[in-house]
Amino acid sequence: MFGLCGLSVVVVFGMLLLIIVFIVIEGAGVISWDFLTEMPRDGMTAGGIMPALVGTLLLAVGAIIFALPLGVLAAIYLNEYSREGKLRRWIRMGINSLAGVPSVVFGLFGLALFVNLLDFGMSLLAGSLTLGLLVLPIIIRATEEALKTIPMSFREASLAMGATRWQTTIKVVLPAALGQILTGVILAIGRAAGETAPILFTAAVFYMRVLRVGLMEQVMALPYHIYALMTEGIHPEEQEAMAYGTALVLMVLVLLINGVAIWMRIRSRKIKKW
Amino acid sequence: MVETPTVRRTGKAVPPDQLKPKFIIDKLNLWFTDAHILKDVTFNIPEKHVTAIMGPSGCGKSTLLRTLNRMHDLNPDCKITGSVKLRGTEIFNPEVDINDLRKDVGMVFQRPNPFPKSIFENVAYGMRIHGERAHKVVEQRVEEALRDANLWNEVKDKLHQSAFELSGGQQQRLCIARALAIKPDVILLDEPASALDPISTSRLEELIEELEGRYTVVIVTHNLQQAARVSQYTAFLMLGELVEFGITDEIFTAPSDERTENYLRGIFG
Ligand SMILES: Nc1ncnc2c1ncn2[C@@H]1O[C@H](COP(=O)(O)OP(=O)(O)OP(=O)(O)O)[C@@H](O)[C@H]1O
Numbered sequence: 001m002f003g004l005c006g007l008s009v010v011v012v013f014g015m016l017l018l019i020i021v022f023i024v025i026e027g028a029g030v031i032s033w034d035f036l037t038e039m040p041r042d043g044m045t046a047g048g049i050m051p052a053l054v055g056t057l058l059l060a061v062g063a064i065i066f067a068l069p070l071g072v073l074a075a076i077y078l079n080e081y082s083r084e085g086k087l088r089r090w091i092r093m094g095i096n097s098l099a100g101v102p103s104v105v106f107g108l109f110g111l112a113l114f115v116n117l118l119d120f121g122m123s124l125l126a127g128s129l130t131l132g133l134l135v136l137p138i139i140i141r142a143t144e145e146a147l148k149t150i151p152m153s154f155r156e157a158s159l160a161m162g163a164t165r166w167q168t169t170i171k172v173v174l175p176a177a178l179g180q181i182l183t184g185v186i187l188a189i190g191r192a193a194g195e196t197a198p199i200l201f202t203a204a205v206f207y208m209r210v211l212r213v214g215l216m217e218q219v220m221a222l223p224y225h226i227y228a229l230m231t232e233g234i235h236p237e238e239q240e241a242m243a244y245g246t247a248l249v250l251m252v253l254v255l256l257i258n259g260v261a262i263w264m265r266i267r268s269r270k271i272k273k274w
Numbered sequence: 275m276v277e278t279p280t281v282r283r284t285g286k287a288v289p290p291d292q293l294k295p296k297f298i299i300d301k302l303n304l305w306f307t308d309a310h311i312l313k314d315v316t317f318n319i320p321e322k323h324v325t326a327i328m329g330p331s332g333c334g335k336s337t338l339l340r341t342l343n344r345m346h347d348l349n350p351d352c353k354i355t356g357s358v359k360l361r362g363t364e365i366f367n368p369e370v371d372i373n374d375l376r377k378d379v380g381m382v383f384q385r386p387n388p389f390p391k392s393i394f395e396n397v398a399y400g401m402r403i404h405g406e407r408a409h410k411v412v413e414q415r416v417e418e419a420l421r422d423a424n425l426w427n428e429v430k431d432k433l434h435q436s437a438f439e440l441s442g443g444q445q446q447r448l449c450i451a452r453a454l455a456i457k458p459d460v461i462l463l464d465e466p467a468s469a470l471d472p473i474s475t476s477r478l479e480e481l482i483e484e485l486e487g488r489y490t491v492v493i494v495t496h497n498l499q500q501a502a503r504v505s506q507y508t509a510f511l512m513l514g515e516l517v518e519f520g521i522t523d524e525i526f527t528a529p530s531d532e533r534t535e536n537y538l539r540g541i542f543g
């Protein structure tokens with residue numbers, strides 16, 4: 001049994017390594033400073049991916065700006081205010097189901113609600129909101145986990161001094177949980193940066209000649225750019241090399257983001273003394 | 275006759291019914307779901323004295339103490355009947371602002387539970403939530419509270435370090451300082467020394483003796499010597515019933531109830 005488990009670990013790590021090595025070998029050739037900072041040129045066969053990089057960062061940040069307050073407040077309601085019971089179980093189940101919805105469904109929902117009904121059109125705003133919905137369960141769960149690790153005795157001490165529940169949450173519980181919440185948030189940013197389907201119908205364009213940044217502007221995005229390079233255009237070979245280069249950038253970006261999250265988790269564990 | 279621990283205080287205590295009561299507890303009953311925990315508890319806690327609540331484990335001491343600042347409000351399974359009056363006002367009255375009540379009735383818990391903040395911020399916390407903004411005032415009251423809690427000399431040079439860097443005994447005195455800083459009338463202490471070593475315990479006991487005369491102190495303790503050293507009045511609980519209430523020395527030397535006597539003998543015999 002031990003042998004089998006050991007083997008599984010080797011296979012898993014082997015695959016991970018293989019993916020990384022493969023992408024690096026295929027993609028490293030096109031990587032250069034210009035690749036990161038220039039607009040795409042000549043039908044996406046030359047130039048860089050700057051607008052896609054910028055677009056992905058904007059989408060991820062936009063998603064968090066929307067999902068962070070909403071998610072944290074929802075988690076506070078669930079963990080600090082609501083009492084054990086039917087309502088809370090239903091809400092939890094809803095959140096868990098939301099986490100299990102395929103991302104392309106979020107894309108369609110975003111199209112219907114944000115693009116059409118609210119008339120935001122295909123835009124950074126509509127894409128961020130859609131991605132925000134997608135990462136909302138991650139943020140709610142991470143925050144709830146974080147709040148649960150805060151000892152009851154902190155809350156009791158605060159309440160016993162005549163603090164309201166809200167004061168207790170804001171001044172004692174949240175600051176103590178902040179490190180862990182941020183870890184979850186950063187993981188959510190990584191998730192948002194890597195998703196394609198939710199922005200497919202809500203925000204992303206194949207190609208832009210000049211970079212335009214604005215809430216109501218469409219954006220390019222790294223994952224979608226890979227898709228575009230592989231399926232559109234008339235120079236498949238050059239485009240494929242560009243696609244691997246883009247994939248490498250996206251992978252490094254997501255790994256970096258996750259690395260920061262891991263580093264923060266370790267740090268908050270070290271600081272914590274209760 | 276039961277052998278008693280030495281009583282440090284001198285002077286004859288007045289019977290509790292001749293003193294002005296801080297709390298008037300009348301036929302207090304409390305249930306957790308179906309378990310009847312406090313049964314018809316009736317006695318007055320005298321003002322500006324130290325009253326000990328004693329009794330075997332699980333008899334409801336903590337439960338009684340937590341009733342006095344309505345900590346049970348957090349627990350939906352808890353049902354209370356009867357009356358507790360603080361300075362003549364019924365504390366269970368829906369018009370009573372629970373945050374004002376708790377501002378008047380401070381509490382220190384069994385395990386030291388400072389906030390994950392600096393020493394200064396721990397003591398300042400209560401003032402800040404009750405709206406004190408002026409930095410001068412906060413600073414002054416923090417020092418005052420730390421002095422009152424016999425902690426000032428040990429921490430005055432490291433006020434902005436984390437409270438977790440203090441020893442257990444210092445943390446507990448910090449918690450008392452934190453409670454004193456909002457100038458309560460009453461301080462409830464639930465076995466405040468149970469997690470402390472003997473030296474920290476005796477420093478804490480000295481502190482409690484010093485609080486006498488200025489605050490109404492109610493202290494839950496398992497330890498008879500401790501009750502004898504710090505309290506003037508003792509309430510003896512058993513299985514949720516108040517068996518006896520009176521002057522501490524008298525309860526220890528001449529308990530009027532057989533159950534008290536058996537309990538004391540069990541501990542000393
Ligand atoms: N939140 C609660 N829910 C249900 N039962 C409780 C709760 N808190 C206490 N009890 C029960 O009430 C009884 C009295 O508990 P309490 O903590 O008041 O005892 P105590 O006298 O303080 O004991 P100890 O000396 O061990 O601290 C116990 O039987 C305990 O199991």
Ligand SMILES: [Mg+2]
Pocket residue numbers: 335336337464
């Ligand atoms: Mg207890």
